[in-house]
Amino acid sequence: MLSMQKQPTGPPNPPLKRSPTPQESSSSSGPRQIPLTCTGHTRPVVDLGFSGFTYTGDFFLISACKDSIPILRRGNTGDWVGSFTGHKGAVWSARLSRDATISVTGSADFTAKLWNNLTGQPTATLNHSHVVRTVDISDDGRYVLTAGYEKKVRIFDLQNNPATDAIRTLEGSQNEIKTALLDGEHGLVFAGDGKSLRVWDLRTSSQVDVREFDSEITSLRFSWDKKFIICTAGKVVYFYNSVTAALEKQFETYINVSSASLHPTGTKFVCGGSSDLWVRTYDWATGQEHEVYKGHHGPIHCVSYSPDGHLYATGSEDGTVRLWQTVPGIAYGLWEKQ
Template sequence: MDKKKIAVPLVCHGHSRPVVDLFYSPVTLDGFFLISASKDSSPMLRNGETGDWIGTFEGHKGAVWSVCLDTNALRAASGSADFTAKVWNALTGDILHSFEHKHIVRACAFSEDTRLLLTGGREKVLRIYDLNHPEAPLREVDKSPGSVRTVSWMHSDQTLLSSCTDMGGVRLWDVRSGKIVQTLETKSPVTSAEVSQDGRYITTADGATVKFWDAGHFGLVKSYNMPCTVESASLEPKYGNKFIAGGEDMWVRVFDFHTGDETVSIFSP
């Protein structure tokens, strides 16, 4: 009788509270990297291929709900329950900018040219900061229909993605008009949404499901049920043949993109 193939975990020190956001960097000259956010207030940077710990960003005073890396993985950004979004030097861990908000920041994203930072949260407002002129007046997009949970840029930097904590669906916004132009419908609120590095897919997590959508025509391509409620999912940037997902059980797991089968778990509590 054939024995069922069992995924063998590669265990290393991880977060002390649930993982709520994951982000793969683009492929750089030094490889690619994985950054994770947790309610323990300390984002962690890791080698994207091995999961090996590189460093921890210290400075937030509340749960960190969102993290991302810029195109060259030289800067990181984070959104926190301490009412701030921070931009970090990803090589040294130093804080470069700290943007004050009036409520919890649940989401942040760099534009593809790394010049802009998009944030959203409990204020139901999408804000755009110019990182070349951080003291300049910021731009605001029309008010979101609900508390913002995720934000992301499409590759044109003219379209934004956002989701809400209290309703299903991912909304696409036209930056020029500030209006919603398309909605990807889901049954549960979407807790993460990102565009793949090659621009082909939008990856979303809602409830215990990870979905992949066509980024050109916005149709559903794949949908996989996960072993637990998932807070975040990200498609591996180098080959696009696997994706990671993390959530309530504090594990980050790797899955085959084509089959949805779990391959390894790369870190745990």
């Protein structure tokens, strides 16, 4: 059985533009960073997620926004692919299947929606009794997780008929669930319930462990190899072994961390904060801060490395998604070699 250890004390085809001014691309060290700014949203961007590589070798990026319209983009350039219209409230969460054929979104309109990325049309609407704050999808694209202000986690089987009926409902949370992960391979669910990290075993639909934090959990993400669960709470970033749930590392930062993502090589991680405008990268082995960049004009709500590791995306209160090079100055995507 898994055992958690006690914690140690927009409009069609929105334009893409560069942000080249020194004030917006300054860093404490290293070469000058020139992020790409992806416009199209009209309100704060609160979530984003990359697909894995498709059969063509491409990958994609989806962003969730309070303007109710998720946007799908090409992952290496930020170019607009399509906007999903149909939600009637803020969209709090969005995820892509690994092969980028399916999107799932969760909204304040009490629904989650499944989308066909080839047609841009919804294939199913999953009705809830309250705000859907977080969604996830298994790697094989079969199972979908939803959770939110109902204080419940629901699991849907897209091969089930009808797919709109939950096959599992996991209860026991005491607070709204704002972030959650579905590990389809091991049959586990991880959910951020206020200051508690809860774990359920889908084989028995039972809660198998809980961990308490001093601050509210702001995000949960898997590393690209699914080796780690990355958890942020207060000013701390935690890395847990996703199989044993052992705490591998934790790093204290100087900011209230809203989101963190580990580079595919496992050598560095990126953080965004809810209290300032800067994006920061750190060495995973030592926790040393490597880079500090300013580009957004509002707090950063979400960050994620791309599957190829050449860039990371950030979403902000300022209504934009920005793409940053992992190694500034090289030719990649829309960046020309400096």
